[in-house]
Amino acid sequence: MASERLVNGILSDLLPAIPTVQDVSKSMQNFGYPDYAVFILMLASCGGVGIYFGFVKKSMGEDEYLVGGRNMKTFPVSLSLIASFISAISLLGTPTEVYVYGITYLFVGCGVILMGIVMTTVYLPVFHDLKLTSTYEYLERRFDKKTRLFGSVLFSIGIITWLPIVIYVPALAFNQVTGINVHIITPFVCIVCIFYTCVGGLKAVVWTDVIQTIVMLGAMLLVIIKGTVDLGGPSVVIHRNLESGRLELPDTDWNPLTRHTIWALTFGAFGHWLQTSAVNQNMIQRYLSLPTLGAARRAVWIFIVGALSLVGTCGYAGMLLYATYQECDPLTTKLARAKDQLLPLLVMDILGDYPGLPGLFVAGVFSAALSSLSTALNSMAAVVIEDFIKPFRKNSFTPRVADILMKVTVVAIGTLSAGLVFVVERMGSHVLQLSMSLGSITSGPSLGIFTMGILFPWTNSMGALIGGTTSLGLMAWLSLTAQAAISSGHIRFEEKPVSTEGCTYTFQKVENLLLFSPSNANFNATDEVIVSEPWAFYRLSYLWYTMTGTIISLVIGCLVSLISSQDTKKLDPLLVAPFVRKFLKTRPQDLQVNDVVKLELEPRELNRSRCILQGNVRKLT
Template sequence: MTDNIDEVRISLQKFGWPDYSIFLAMLSICAAIGVYFGFFEKKSKSIGDEADYLVGGRNMKIFPVAMSLIASFISGISLLGTPTEIYIYGISYFYIMGGIIITGFVMMTVYLPVFHDLKLTSTYEYLQTRFDRKMRLFGGILFIFSQIVWLPIVIFVPALAFNQVSGIDIHMITPITCICCIFYTCVGGMKAVIYTDVVQSLMMFGAMLLVIIKGTYDIGGLDVVITRNVESGRIEAPDTSFDLTSRHTIYSLWIGGFVYWLKANAISQNMIQRYLSLPNLESAKRALWIFIFGVFILLSICCYCGLLIYATYNECDPLTTKLVKAKDQLLPLLVVDILGDYPGLVGMFVAGVFSAALSSLSTGLNSLSAVLLEDFFKPFSKTPLTEKQTKYIMRGVVVVFGAICVALVFVVERLGSVLMLSMSLGSIAQGPLLGVFTCGVMFPWVTGTGALVGSATALSFMTWLCISAQRAITTGELKFDTKEISTSGCTYHFIPDDSMSMLAINVTAPTTPSTPTSSDFQIYHVSYLWYTFLGTLICIIVSLIISYIFGPNNPAELNPNLLAPFVRKLINRSSSTDVTKPSKCNLIKASESIYVPESPSMKRAYHNGDDVESRL
């Protein structure tokens, strides 16, 4: 052994001016796209500034939207967290692709037709049309909460990667990158977000491909990577046991993973807003499958990076030696190790990781702008908003919430090991939201009262479940089962510290370990992949029970456009009731069959800004 750990760590910080140039070029291109769509693109007067800003005039092209969906969904957490997941726990997470494919079929046939036919801007408008105003506010508040919790983490994770390769403090880089993102999102709207996402998605793919090609070549080829990971048990067949506490089984990955991805893609404002920017349902379906194919490719690349990290450091674990201070810095370590001697290549990787973060941030800010305008400002405005007021509100929301996210990075940095708890809090709302939307499109008997009680019950249960699980992890009641590691081949001095608390960023959500130390089964011992499924199931069951106690809806009296296509067919077959005369709704446009409750607040919500027909 020749060097100590600090000398090795400093020697790996090889971020030179070519790398800075590439990183700044990425930011400059994104800003230029925002300037173009904000100040130079000719806008159609018939569309209106609101529709152009929030949904791109509903006339976007399929490929850019699909690339935007990929870039928005695959954040820096995924790019850095997935390889860490594979390195520590093995390849079992990759089998979630089965659940993702199922998600595509369900979304295409159940959820997407409803949202696209209604021509909504905010998905939570649906909750008022289907149930009542309370449900719309409930859904909007949960969405805002989840974004405020999630977006600062999205910013913080790539900042750690930048710190690993350059040594620059995270609080120097996060304001610069976020100001650029806030700028192009604010001035360019949805079109700027989508086209910057195209650039950023190409950067992501290019950076990750560069790592796996160069890393595989340096280590001696694909067979070396496969052999070392098979010997360590990281490449393994899926677990087929029925144990709910097992961290990853084929059932939790396919069923639980399917429900998790369904919520994240089928009813998320961040994603649906892009599908609604396309001109018709067929275009949205094509974009959906391009998105799933792209996610499959990118997820495969990320998983292979995890195998490559182990094959490279199989005899000297960087976590044990503290060569990296955080688990999610494993991939940046590999990058500087194999690409550090080539000017500009490390900069390309960092630009790719930050591209993933910026795409998620811009998507979140644009979606917050839509939700705040449509679900909070318009319904509560006593007079219709003018075009100028609408413009200021949309852009003001982006600036204000962007600044809040930057400020919260200081909080995230100080959470330490409690950061997983904050990620749990973000996942609390997933099950209740998916449950209430599923009740709306698939269970016509559910009433507004039933949906509110069901979603509130599910929210309370998920809050208790996530907090209990995190407390069990903190106290050691639950422990993680990890794959073997070794430090026998290290060539530098280090002092292992088993008590060191390292930040853990997981690929999708906080993980619940598979082996409880307690012999008594507790519901919070279940795998994290079942969280969304449990929340959804509780919401649906309680909603149905409460609805039948107080009197369910008559399915024949509901507007069929609010229901999934197969549910419409079932109702038509089982009832001869005239569905064109709903008992509690007014028909506002016969050709579109869109119904709005009679309350004055709802009428204001739909008549603010533009007339109803232009919105439809």
Template sequence: MNWTASEAVPAKRVFDWLDYAVFGGMLLVSALIGVYFAFCARRRPNTTSEYLMGGKVMGVFPISMSLIASYISGITLLGMPSEMYMYGTQYWVAVIPEVLVSVTMALVYLPVFYTLQITSSYEYLKLRFNHTVRLLGSILFLIKMMVYIPVVIYVPALAFSQVTGINLHLITPIVCVVCIFYTTLGGLKAVVWTDTLQTVVMFGGVLTVMVLGTVDVGGVSAVLQRSREGDRLEFFNLDLDPRTRHTFWNVCIGNYFSWLASCSVNQAMVQRCLAMPSVRKANVTIMILAVGIVCIVSMSCYTGLVIYATFADCDPITTKVIRKPDQLLPYYVMEIAEFIPALPGLFVAGVFSAALSTMSTGLNSMTGVIFEDLIRPACRTPISEARASLVMKAVVVVIGCACVGLVFLVDQMGTILQAAKSLTGITSGALLGMFSLGMFFPWANPLGALSGGVCGVALVGWISLGTQAAIASRRITFPTKPLSVQGCPHALNSTAPPPAAADPADAFFLFRMSYLWYNLIGTLTVLVVGLAVSFLTGPVDPRDVSRDLLTPVIHRFLPEEASRRHKQNGAELQRLSTGAGGDPPGDGRPT
């Protein structure tokens, strides 16, 4: 689209019946998948393993698609383009650590979980430390997901509101009811196969908008030329100042720990990988996940440059045509869709697909954690499989409704990409630190893990919430790339000048630190405090820790006696990991 002043008017395209049909069709098929796996495809008893793990017979393709859909939410589809538009392409280099994280998962963390064959990843913390540490890990995970899912829901509701004019708080409950419905009925199998459908829709929507937008602007060369003229192309900002919002270093290093925390020890990832029949297939799934993430992130980032090339001379944010940067992509879709039937419907369906897949995965994984880590241990008598199924379905409904209610708070945050990573970093860094402490350091004891986890959450929570408060009060602002309204008509150009940038000295120096460092800070805090407390209160003898509880990376450095003792006690550790018998000792020793 070669933008001129005469064309700088709000989009006339409206969301018509065909768009609603495409969008509604996606929701209907998702619901029917849940019904199918609940009533038509059930060949096995409705057991806990079947509901949470798919009977551990899932294939590579659906699990791979489910993982891609789970970790690429609407935050990526809307947040990445607005990030490129407002701040430039420095964040694009996040694809580098995402590939490295997949390798780390396959070599370091997944072998431990696969050996233990546990339903909840936080059972590991009980086996390695004690029940109290497991409880802390489970609660931190639940807090993280209860913060993250409302943001994920808000994003597509914002897009839908932009293209239809319907209030986002009206559409949110309607769509979430569909998600809660099929997650409740079908369990993991329904979640995985709806994720597969939604991944296809998501890629189709993003690819269509990207290609049509590129053609409309005049080709890839025109997109890159206008982006270069607008100072959007920036990949190697090597500034070492930790206060700089995005540099090559904090995007690569910070995102490495962020993705490692989100993937390697996250219940959603572990639950799906353990649904595979072999560790080899699980590793293939992780590699496919890496390729899928790189593709969709790169497509979303490039789409941001396409949007900038379109609005380079008439910025819709400055002219108040849209309210927030996160509305850029839906507004753009309505601009280019004037003569393309069903494109807005396909786009909204893609964004909602990304959100629904993340929400359903979150609900399913939270249900597993709540049931296995909170409800089952609290029951003095065994729970029958029929009763367990009813309890898990009730849990899905309750936490789903709670997440919908929390959406009303999200609208008060800043840009969704930064807000999501800032808030989830409070708990995810500490969780990564607790698991890493147990897998890499056989000397760590339960008190060290508990102390490190609490300190990690407290420190990062103080920094993250303090930063969000400073951003809300405009004591901290982030300079954007230049925006132009020179090509706009006079009616849209008569706007007030942008507010003056805040003085960084007005905020505490830790609050000025880039949000991308939060996960690394949380992880290091847990490791340092955990090891210090462990050595002060009596470290565990490495010979008393089973190798099954330690990452294979350090096996060669363990004393030989540990290997012999491991062989003698392997059966007992397996019995404990599958829930038969009482709690293991609090120092990671098999009895």
């Protein structure tokens, strides 16, 4: 005992001279007045855009508020799409993914390109020809009101589970650089976003997205350029990642339980991106704001190029993270208390001495979050008005009442999302995987019912509802159970090696090894906690979740429809994909006159089936 007291006494005299992890963390939280000024300036500019479109150049009517009068310009809409898709989840989650697991995730680009081909040839022509405001209006025209309501409910559930993650992630970044609690900054930022979305409508959303995209890209370029220069150039970054095994190609095996294979990254990611871009109200609402199908197709490809460029930039930031901290892992030492605080930590490490630059980075992260939040709120306003209220009313709203309802929806959903941040905080998972896993609960069934409507003419409403609800139940069971197993540690994924040999500060792990105490005197380092192995199905790669839900929905929906039968002779050809229309045998007398008259068609988009329909309209009238 005397020797123990002697060792503890000597160490207690020596250790105060060595900074602790808490000391280092506090020293890096030097977010000064110039940084706050830059951050507030970004928020003020977004609010100013909302004021301009809400009070100066006011959007009049639902069509202006929700789809910008259908005369928006391609380039700003494309930037808006990029900003909405590359949320703070991607901006902070992708570098973390590369740091922890390597660069294999970046091969999702293969699935994104495949998505662009399928979307522009199959889904987008149908939605654009029908001149919809809500994507889910398609489900009523193709099936019935119950299916439309089901699709709208799926979207609403997806938004409500996704938005709290979008809000929480930038609050983590702000907490890392300032020490301010996430629950203090979250309501403040949400109020600004709710304000400009509420008063300015889609035009305010699009133009604030343009500002936010520029800030977002500028912040990321600033970090990677300065960080690379400090290390000695890109060759150093690449060499250090190559030595650690982070620069590698995905596995080529067909095992769906492997976290990242080339097949999961291509076809699994294809399903996820297809649902997000091709049938989701968030994205389609912007495509429908463009005047022509050609303009919408151009916007798709500009969006893809821009999104992949930002994902690649974020991936390089992950490589830079490892190259910087290869000898002292911040996650092991708890210098970064959460995985998605790694990039903000790097920012304060390399830019902390430059007033205003950390503020620019935080503004970029919050720009990514605000763009996603504002888009979702505007889309929810469209869904509530078009899908939850209008179909059940005989009389239309006055413009005043419609305007009030849309703004109340924006405020209510924004407030609810801010409150659910408390739930997300306890999920304990890497947010990139968490958001894709939880999103698949509704995205799989949603993509399934839209796909069976567009590609399989014989499917009917009974098949769509039974297939969709079955898929929803199974995917909720899979996703939530797997997420619980990950949070509890029953499911773990192999991570790339890290080291703490070069740390210049003390942290808990080292202190426990050096100091004698009764609490660890009987601890055996070789002891292991025995946990039951989860069922193999729960270990399915999260990238396959959306595709799994889609296939379940399609298979069950098609089988039920074949049993209950569907008369394809009464099906409007405009409700299916262009290449499917030639296989239909629609009889003109089975179509309602106003089903054809109400469609606004471009002359160059007309095909043989539409000409036949127009001829029969003249005969009927």
